[in-house]
Amino acid sequence: MPTRLRTRYLQADALAAVKRAPAVGILGARQVGKTAFSKQLAKAAQREVLYLDLESPAALERLRDAEAFLHEHRKKLVVIDEVQRKPDLFPLLRSLIDRDRRAGRFLLLGSSSPEIVRSSAESLAGRIAYLDLYPFCLHEVAQRDRDKLWLRGGFPRAFLAQSDASAATWTQDYLRDFTEREMRVLGLNADPKDTRAMLAMLATVHGAPLNMSMIAKSIGMTGPTVKRYLSWFEQAMLINVLPSYHMNLRKRLTTAPKVYFADTGLLHSQLRINDLASLRSGIVAGNSWEGFVIQQVRAWLKGRAELHYFRTHDGSELDLLITRSLRPVVALEIKTTNSPSLSKGNQLAFEAVKAPVQLIVTPTSDDFPYGKGIRVCSLGTLWGHLERALR
CATH class of the missing domain: 1.10.10.10 (Winged helix-like DNA-binding domain superfamily/Winged helix DNA-binding domain)
Incomplete structure (x- = not known):
């Protein structure tokens, strides 16, 4: 299977959102390519990145004191993958953003679900830009x-x-x-x-x-x-x-x-x-x-x-x-x-x-x-x- 990353149709819009909003949410079906896309996006944004996969016990351990940990890495673009698995993060992200509303602080990746939509809508309204990532489309293939x-x-x-x-x-x-x-x-x-x-x-x-x-x-x-x-x-x-x-x-x-x-x-x-x-x-x-x-x-x-x-x-x-x-x-x-x-x-x-x-x-x-x-x-x-x- 080819390993070269394809430039996704959403990249320009996502890059603009990272430069505009404190948080950007990339929602898509599981296995649609959100993780690979986030790495591609971070490279295009030329930002130092901290990547956290919430399916990993090690990542969850690092978030044991999430407020202190995320504050320590506040200068980085923090990518949180499978964010729907830890909905209690959203109120904390709101607090961190309200203390420092710089654009491009958090990139949140998640499989769309009632929980992620409800939690983020309540906690991050006015602070997050949403983008839907679909499977490959015609403009991305030969x-x-x-x-x-x-x-x-x-x-x-x-x-x-x-x-x-x-x-x-x-x-x-x-x-x-x-x-x-x-x-x-x-x-x-x-x-x-x-x-x-x-x-x-x-x-x-x-x-x-x-x-x-x-x-x-x-x-x-x-x-x-x-x-x-x-x-x-x-x-x-x-x-x-x-x-x-x-x-x-x-x-x-x-x-x-x-x-x-x-x-x-x-x-x-x-x-x-x-x-x-x-x-x-x-x-x-x-x-x-x-x-x-x-x-x-x-x-x-x-x-x-x-x-x-x-x-x-x-x-x-x-x-x-x-x-x-x-x-x-x-x-x-x-x-x-x-x-x-x-x-x-x-x-x-x-x-x-x-x-x-x-x-x-x-x-x-x-x-x-x-x-x-x-x-x-x-x-x-x-x-x-x-x-x-x-x-």
Whole structure:
């Protein structure tokens, strides 16, 4: 496996945050590369660093008198990894920051969880800048590796594995660890059997409007329990919830959100899809590709706009709306073919939404007008259209 560190898409934003805020929080799923990224960031910031991994007993021992220890190293950038494991640190960090509000004092790394969000929100409000670190995205890999990224997902150990089979094995192990151990480490009272059942069910409804009662009935849970697990998975950055768009339109709209696995490698592991041939020929290819494109857009946006989908009860539908203050800026329909056509429902949806920029996104087609203000573009040229639309 290559050992060279890749420059992550978040580096410029994180470096700016370190120079602006007393504390910076890098949140991401477990094994997404937060530790490697923190070392890359510290090097770019040209700071003397103290690194503490709270999974290490030695680090916990050094924090026995945390106030004195951290005060002693106050001139350094203190990187605290797996910070969610010691939530009682947050009030102390607040006190230390209030005594000395210099920028770049603490870099906090953690798997997103209810505990870390609640504790930091209460203790470090106004003192911390949050950034979400996703798995590798298209802007971090070679163009020739796009389909590999789609199949394997962007978790570094899966994407950089020697073979598709090795990547699949790593992802299966990752999900097993999440199911049997990590949920409880995050402070969640989750039953491994129920967690497995929920993940398996979510793989079958990836990209579909969420029917909570159907899921509950299928796996023998109550509606509130299903809702609780969905919230846990979302906070752990395992899934993304895409809300429907329903502002100021005189139509009967679907209001249920859609749920997507945040990483297509995780989805494919659940569905036992381990090679590109099986993926391309399978019935899930369309929904999988749709989720892949949406995740690439989400990572590229870095919080600059909101994401929705659009669907009416009469069948008008668009895969993705990019909005600002709930006003459509870009409307996208995502296709797996390079010779796309629109259904009547797609055309009616474009007309109803009236976004200034209307795009059909294909894998690798040329960029050309489709008609009625709609343009076809490839995933590779999408970013130029989005950049111009969001200026």
